[in-house]
Amino acid sequence: MEKLALAAFLHDIGKFRQRYELEAQNRAKDIKDYYKFFLEKNNFLPKNEIEELIKAVFEKEMPDDIQKAIVWVADKISISNLEENKLDLEEYDIKNIKKPLTHIFCDEKYFPIKKLSVKNIFPVDRVEGSYKELWDEFERDLNKINKIFANKENAEHLKINAFEYLFKKYTSLIPNRLDVSKSEPLYEHLRMSAMLAGVIGAMEEKEEFIEEIKKGDFEKKRFLLIAGDFFGIQDFIFDEVKTKYAAKTLRAKSAYIQILVKVLAFYIVEKLNLPYFSIISTHAGKFEILAPNEKRVIEILTKIKDEFNEFFLDNFFGETGVGIAYEECNVKELVNKKEYKLFRERLANKVEEIKFKKFDLHKIKEKIFKIDEGIDNQSLCDFCQKRKGESKEGYVICDVCKNFVDIGKNLVNNRFLAISKEKKDNDIEVFKGYYLHFFDNPSSVKLKDDVALYDIRTDEEFKGYEKWELSSYVATKNGEVLTLEELAALSVEEGIENNERTKGVEAIMALKGDADGMGDFIKTSKVTDSFSKFNFFAKMVDYYFSVYVPISFMQKEPFYTVFAGGDDLFVLGAWDKTIELAKNVRGDFKRFTENRLSFSTGLIMSKANKPVNFIAEFAEKALESAKDFCCKKTDKLCKEVKECKEGYIKKDAVSVFGYTLNWDFYNMVRKEVLEEFKKFEETYEVKTTILYRLLDLADMRIEMEKDIKKSIWKSKLCYFYRRNISEKDNDFLAFLNEKIENTPKEFKASLIEYIYKRRSK
Ligand SMILES: [Zn+2]
Structure with missing residues (x-):
């Protein structure tokens, strides 16, 4: 399955290279001649085993060999829309190599022909960038991977992860097809082909499935889309932690949710015996996995649900959990515009449903909560105020909270994270035999039983390993996270002379914000035209909050990111800096989305010693009132604000100092x-x-x-x-x-x- 997926993933490397050659006015070879060269150059790829499979993708007709047929079909499904109930064959159009990728938020604008980076996500009017530069940079980064992994045994899988990451970086903003308008990105095509090849390869009835496709029958519900959702995020993060210690755990808990969700996705695909390529996404406390729709899969999932529930009951008193929903679908529902939209809605409803069910009470009625005995004032954990702890470094801490404090320190002081099945010293267990191993020097570690290895720093440097911007951004001083008091002390810096404050109020401000009307937008816009378009959309919105915002606005100014990802943001900072941050995040989000989406924000100013869960609750209420914002403005002002044409302005608001205001008017x-x-x-x-x-x-x-x-x-x-x-x-x-x-x-x-x-x- 891994080989099928990898072959499907690599089949179109030629498109990238061919455009480079044509741009340089070289005589270009046929697109299918490039992968051989590529396999030879990158000796970590299992050349002999996948070469024949890749070749098969370029056949005019479906090959007879089942393995080859799977890869062939995976590619064709990925580019088809099945409007006429038949698979598309691509016409290679080499005249039009400079055709850029249409921007997700605007049909008339484009992405530049550049790598995925914070500078390149905004819509541009004309062709920008070149394949020459893009390929040269890609090769330079590729050499880093080859060099690093040259002498590393047993690390095949990690190399491929790094390699896949590099493809994401270099082929996400270029089109796959030049023969159609509004193509999906090349990366999304490769990723979807790989996922389908792997999942079809894992089917019990793969022969039957291929036979159906051959006959043009796309109706049978052969796939299952599994969605997981971590509920109770806000309560989980803010808890009852004493303000003095809040900065030690808030970011760590939020990162822990992201890590746990990823590990649970790994756990599921391993139990289902699926390749890692079948994990569609893991961000913002959610995951999605494609699987074959089979009895065995559903049986295993039912068991896994119970295991998850037990884990959350044992560790977190069931106050949080991960719900799993799934919905069956056929090929059409993955690629056809109308059908995908309907399918997406069905899945969203299923996810909504599990939020209300949470734990199956009849299954857990036998269960007894593990509550620590003999807790008194001296032994109650200062962080969760629930478990029994030990006195350390001037505070009382339980084992669970100690893990969070350790994760928090590691996020700040280490650049790499391995998720491993082998426990090394000081490793932190996340879930059933999966351990977190943080380190700063990758050449010093053995990469043996690692499931994944990430460069977690939130910057744009590629060091040869898969990148996951988990560290986000938290302000530090001498390797220690700034406390909320220290953040507050940075308010109104111009009012500080010779380390003495002469003017300005010291306070922190909480910023809670998210994109407005995402649900409606997803239902009505073109982003749900197909599986790969939707994934690209979700990935880009997440990228804006989890990578663009921290890199663009938080590197120079001290902030504390509680969470950033999906379509929302929670940040703490000095109050005056936080107002500016909110303004900038909203302004650039409008620019990124070409005014198609807006961003509402709740801002709450507070003394740094107020309980942080209390501040979070008020920030949530402030955000809610921003979401409810609706007003009719006078004509005089309307002329200056575009959105006001119809008379009413909704959402796109900020709640600040007790007033809920339209962002544009407030800025002005x-x-x-x-x-x-x-x-x-x-x-x-x-x-x-x-x-x-x-x-x-x-x-x-x-x-x-x-x-x-x-x-x-x-x-x-x-x-x-x-x-x-x-x-x-x-x-x-x-x-x-x-x-x-x-x-x-x-x-x-x-x-x-x-x-x-x-x-x-
Ligand atoms: Zn605790």
């Missing part, structure tokens, strides 16, 4: 207020009482909608201004009047920020 007013007040302060002496009085006037303006008597705010403003600010200067008065009149809430939120920045300590 905030910029003006911060600038104008700064200028104003250069000319006039501004007493804090003046600023507070302006807040009161804005309040009156807000209350005026309900209480007409409050319309007196205007004359009060004039009187107050003349008396306390200036008798002659009219400009600033006009500015205040206009802002309070038209955007009192935006004005107030911005002025509060201004006051907190200048307030003396």
Whole structure:
């Protein structure tokens, strides 16, 4: 199965190389002549065993040999849409090699012909980049893999992972087909071909399946899509941890969820005897796996469900768990536009259902919770406040929480993570015989029973190993994670002189945000046109939050990433920096999605010593109110904001300092207020009482909608201004009047920020 999958994965390397040759005006060879050269050059690939299989993909008709037929069929299914109930054959169109990949969010724009990297995910208007540069860089990185693994025995599987990662990086933003408009990416085609070849190869009735395809019968539900979902993420991460220690475990717990979900996916495919290529995705606490639809598979899955439940009951009192749902499908439902959409909806409903079932109570009624006996105030764990712990380094900690603290330290101080079946010293067991081994120097470790090995650093450097940006970003000092107090101390840095704060409030801010209306977007847009298009879409949205955001905005400024991935984000940071971060994340998300999707955010400012689960709960509520945002704005302002054309603006909002505001209006007013007040302060002496009085006037303006008597705010403003600010200067008065009149809430939120920045300590 692994060989079938690998052959299918490699079959189209020629497309990449051929475009490179043609671009250089060389006489290009036939596309199928390139893989041989490639197999020879990369001696870690099992050349003899897969060469014949790859050759078979290029046959005009389905080969008779069953192995070859499987690889042939996997490729054809992957490129077909079955509109006419027959498999497509590809026309190699070499005239049009510079045809770029259509952008997922905009049919008229493209991805550049470049590698997957934070700079290259935005839509561009015309062809950018070249195959020459792309291939040269690809080869350089490929050499790194060859060099590293040259003398490593028993590491076939890890080499192939690194190799697959490299393909993802270099072929995700280039089209597979040049003979159709809006092709899927080359990488997605290879990945889907490999997955299908592996899964078909694992079928009990593979001969029958191939026979059906030969006859043009695509109806039988031969596949099973398995979806796993970790529920209770927020409660699991925030728990009852004491604020003092929160920074030691929050990120670690969030990373643990990602690791656990990956390990559980490994566990499932091993139990089902499927190749790793059958794992479709593992991100944001979810996994998806394709399997054959067979009795044996369902029986094993039923057993695995019980094992998962038992694990979560034993370790986490059943407060969290991983639900498994599955839905059967046929070939059409994987590739046909209409049918895939319907299938996706059916699967989504099944996943929704398991969220309500969680644990099968009748199966666990015999179960007795393992509760530690004899816990008292001296032995209660400071982290979870549930288990019995031991006193260490000034706090009490239980074994489970100690694992999280260790993971947290390792994420910060080590670059590599191996998931292994052999326990080495200090390894942390994740699930039934799977261990985590962190290390910083890869040449020092034996790579024997490792299931996977990752370079976990969130940067763009390729060191020859598969990359998984798990470390995300947390601010550190001398190898230790900054505490929330230390983060708060970095507020309003311009207010610190000679290590002494002269002005500015010290506080942290929690940012919780996610993409708006994803469910509807998935239902109605083209991203669910096929299996490979949907996977590409999901991967790119995840990439934006888990890689683009940390690399672009968090490397230079100190933040604490609790989670970043899927379509959401939870970050803690100094309050003023966090407002800027929210603005930037939302702004670039709009640019990335060509305004097709928006991003709502809840911001909660707090003293660093407040319980962190309490802050998280408020951030969640703030986000909810941003999601509920809907308003009709005045015509005057509408002209400046595009989204407002129909009159109403929904979502795309930020909840900040107690007000829920449309992002565009807030940005506009905030910029003006911060600038104008700064200028104003250069000319006039501004007493804090003046600023507070302006807040009161804005309040009156807000209350005026309900209480007409409050319309007196205007004359009060004039009187107050003349008396306390200036008798002659009219400009600033006009500015205040206009802002309070038209955007009192935006004005107030911005002025509060201004006051907190200048307030003396
Ligand atoms: Zn504990």
